[in-house]
Amino acid sequence: MIIETYSYPRAAVIGNPSDGYFGKTIAFVFSNFIARVQLYETPELEIRPERLDLVKFSGMKELADDVSYAGYYGGLRLLKASVKVFYEYCSKNGIPLDQRNFTIRYHSTIPLRLGLAGSSAIITACFKALKQFFGVKIAPEILANLVLSVExxxxxxxxxxxxxxxxxxxxxxxxxxNREHMESRGYGIYHPLDARCFPSFYIAYRKTLSEGTEVTHNNLRARFEFGDPEVLAAVARWGELTTSFMEAMKRKDFRAMHELMNENFDLRRKTIAISPGNTEMVELARSTGVSAKFTGSGGAIIGTYHDEEMFNHLREVMHAHQIDVIKPEIVTRQ
Known part of the structure; x- marks a missing residue:
């Protein structure tokens, strides 16, 4: 029997990038793209490579193009590290695992290095497959911690x-x-939200702007740990924006949500260096009347629009600059 599991890209609505700094955020996953993992029993444990793990090329140009698109690492290291962390978690917590071996492989349609959490989607799907294969239950808040520990x-x-x-x-x-909650329990305070209270979202991305999340977080982490007043104030404000956004959702105050998302990016731009291409994409989107901010570390943006006329205008303007625009299909628990 082949076990097949899935995970999806993430869109950060508000509050990012404060999540690594005891802040507050709102985010969802959407099913326009998908990371898929297949696992089935075999005599030996094998991790199968995908297209992104190729080490044979027709020439140097193909190699250079591949690195520009996908970076230096494929998904094999993600699966290998996931299996290791899963095994160690079960061993540490006295969860018995039988001696069966398996073959595991992955495939992902999530655009790479655009701040859509494609790597963690592959890892999450891998953990889901391992859980199902070995009959192990892991609470979602613990699963999130394990996935982070892999990365x-x-x-x-x-x-x-x-x-x-x-x-x-x-x-x-x-x-x-919350710092106290994180340090005492190891995870945050999580509240599911009613997606019906969200405004109309779009997501836009330009593949040529890709860069890893480490580009943002490495610089911000150093400044945060140093106690940079500008960074500490920004993290606090991002948390306030998130709380205000949740309150606006309850009132269905779409104008307030629009303005809060814009402020989130404007504060980020003041605090962290942002490439001209990313800034241009945000400003281009805003020129059509929509709100715009990063979905993650850059390369993709999210915002709100009022009606179909505005969305179609946005898509037309962005398409002229080789920027794709989609309506995210938000995933919700049944």
């Missing part, structure tokens, strides 16, 4: 919990990474 602990990728929480819950979530 941050095993692979040295600077990241926060937000993406992994949204992917573990597979539902829009308000996340409060």
């Amino acid at each position: 941050a602990g095993e692979l040295g990728i600077a990241a926060g919990l937000q993406d992994r929480v949204a992917q573990a819950f597979e539902h829009p979530v308000f996340m409060d990474f």
Whole structure:
């Protein structure tokens, strides 16, 4: 029997990138793209490579193009580290695992290195497959921690919990990474949200702007730990914006949500260096009347629009600059 599991890209609505700094955020996952993992029993444990793991090319240009698109690492290291962390978690917690071996492989349609949490989606799908194969139950808040430990602990990728929480819950979530709660329990305070109270969202992305999340977080982490007043004030304000956004959702105050999302990016731009291409994409979107902010670390943006006329105008303007625009299909728990 082949076990097939899925996970989805994440869109950060408000509050990012404060999740790694005891802040607050709101995020959801959407099913326009997908990370798929297949696992089935075999005599030996094998991790199968995907297209992104190729080491044979027709020439140097193909190699250079591949690195520009996908970076230097494919998904094999994600699966290998996931299996290791899963095994160690079960061993540490006295969860018995039988001696069966398996073959595991992955495939992902999530655009790479655009701040859509494609790596953690592959890891989350891997954990789901391992859980099902061995009959292990892991609560979503713990699963999110394990996925983060794969990236941050095993692979040295600077990241926060937000993406992994949204992917573990597979539902829009308000996340409060309160320091006391985090230090005493190891995870934040998570509240599922009613997606019907969201405004109309679009997501736009330009593949040529890709860069890893570590580009943002490495600089911000150093400044946060140094106690940079500008960064500390920004993190506090991002938390306030998140709380205000949740209150606006309850009132269905779409204008307020529009303005809060814009402020989130404007504060980020003041606090963190942003590439001209990313700034141009945000300003281009805003020129059509929509709100715009990063979905993650850059390369993709999210915002609100009022009606179909505004959305169609946005798509036309962005398409002229080689920027794709989609309506996210928000995943919610049944």
